[in-house]
Amino acid sequence: MTEPLLSVQDLRTYFRTSAGVARAVDGVSFEIAPNESVGVVGESGCGKSVTSLSLLRLIQRPGSIEPGSKIAFEGTDLLALDDEAMRKIRGNRIAMIFQEPMTALNPVFTVGAQLAEVPRVHSSIGKRDAWARAVEMLGTVGIPDPAERAKSYPHQLSGGMRQRVMIGMALMLSPSLLIADEPTTALDVTIQAQILELLADLRARTAMSVLLITHDLGVVAESTSRVIVMYAGEIVEQADVRELFAKPHHPYTEGLMAAMPRAGTKRERLTVIPGAVPSPYDWPAGCRFHARCPYAWERCEREHPPLYQIGAGHVSRCHLAVEPERRNTPHVPLAAQIGARA
């Protein structure tokens, strides 16, 4: 196996507030190989966004990355760097794009200026040269008439164009890792496909790796080779994308797939996972999913499951790995029973 580009070990990001400690990310470990595309899936509140922000150390007070966490990137321990050294990595070696390109772009500067700023803060390049590179990049990400469009303000562009601008901004310095946090969620379906295609195309051309954060399994299926499923601040399943879709192991992953709308299937209603993600201030004891799980038994309430090895590169945080016969006796999850009673 090649040396990983990024290696995250036991990442814990806690928010210490007056209401208590929110363990938003609670012991996450994974690796990304060079030029690999990895997806992170989960409902809102599962900790996927906080994980991505933690990688760039963009967590603001009262949040903090706990001691004992390790993030190694290109052989450097990111958590040991001082602020200035970390700043030099952001936007340069690791870049990030966000969900809502309208609010993620500064409304009072032209998009050209916002692109040109990236090389300006990381090198001594002149204003004119930076602008020329910004225009060139806008062309690369498929914006027609880039020299003119560079002078536009974000509000003058469509949602899809704005996301192209965001992507262009992230790629200005050819980072080796691009973190995309829900890059297509705010876009129309047709535009979504174009943006994903653009990302895949750029990844193929530049040999960068992509960490794609999304709640949409469809997006993951289309554009990643490996999937990490997160729930309640933890990784609950990780597998090759084909393996995961063919043989999902964790009941939560199964639930996510059942909740996916599929064309061509005759189903009256979409299945939903009963209940909601529990509060990070007070994760449930045992398996954090047990109240919403149709297979949960007494062991799940008591014993926090480790990541069991299911197959090659396939792990799952579910006791079904050791007691597979329990899958034959599904029942109504606890959360649904409570919901029905209320």
Add this chain to the structure above:
Amino acid sequence: MRRLLARRLLQGLAVVWLVGTLTFTLLHLAPGDAFSYHDRHIPADVIERWRHIYCLDRPLVAQYGCYLRSMASGNLGYSISQQRPVLDILIDYVPRTIELMFFSLLLSFVAGIGLGVLEARHRGGFPDWGSRAIALFFYSMPDFWLALMLVLLFAYWVPILPISGMEDVINGPSFSGWQRLVDHARHLVLPVISLVLLTCAAIARFQRAAMLDVMRMEFVVTARAKGVSENVISRHHVLRNALLPIITVAGLTLPSLLGGAVLVELVFSWPGMGYITAAAIGNRDYALVMASVLVSSVLVVLGNVAADLLYALADPRVRAA
């Protein structure tokens, strides 16, 4: 843009007219007139004739008609107490008030914005609550009292600054051009400081709130993710956005600054509009009071129009509209 300007100016005209009419009514409803306290030795029939000349012997509505007619012909009236045409007085006094306003507004914005940015960057820390406490202290102080305390401090305990007028009356005439300028600037210091201390706390508050608002926005995270340093983020990305609401505040600060200026001009004998208006009110010098009220309202209206235009220039989203 041009339509915005035209609309704002029309609205402003309506505001000025309303202010003028209200002031006119109030002023004339108050008992007495310019001749009430006149020398007893003047025969009653002379005073009656004067009253007649100035329309003062007619009903309020007729007086208002008189006033509008003279305004329409461009005649601002004659100041009875000063025995000069009102226009001449304005030409003498308005520039001095504008000078005071200009420097006070400029400095309170520089100071207010600077403090606001500092407070926001050190939110919750010593620079934040320290500067807020001091600013609030001055903000809550009555304007004349603050002015008097400055006089006490800088003219009595540490006598380094002149406390009255615009120039040195004794040595002034012999000063060269350059010395005259320095002397004038020294006379400006205390009135300007009083007004700045009175207004910059409010501006700092607004600026701080605006900065904190903008700092929560997503593009700030984007800027961090790009590798922009915190300093550049607050100076460049945040401040540029947080200045937008402050431009509006500038327009709103003008009236309170003009109000404060009346008392500050009195305390420091700064021969401006406030100084002359206070005297004119005491003398029931209707024409002069009306003129100074109109000048203030025109200044406020123009200030707000200027703020609107600046806002449009600073915010590309409004510029396009």
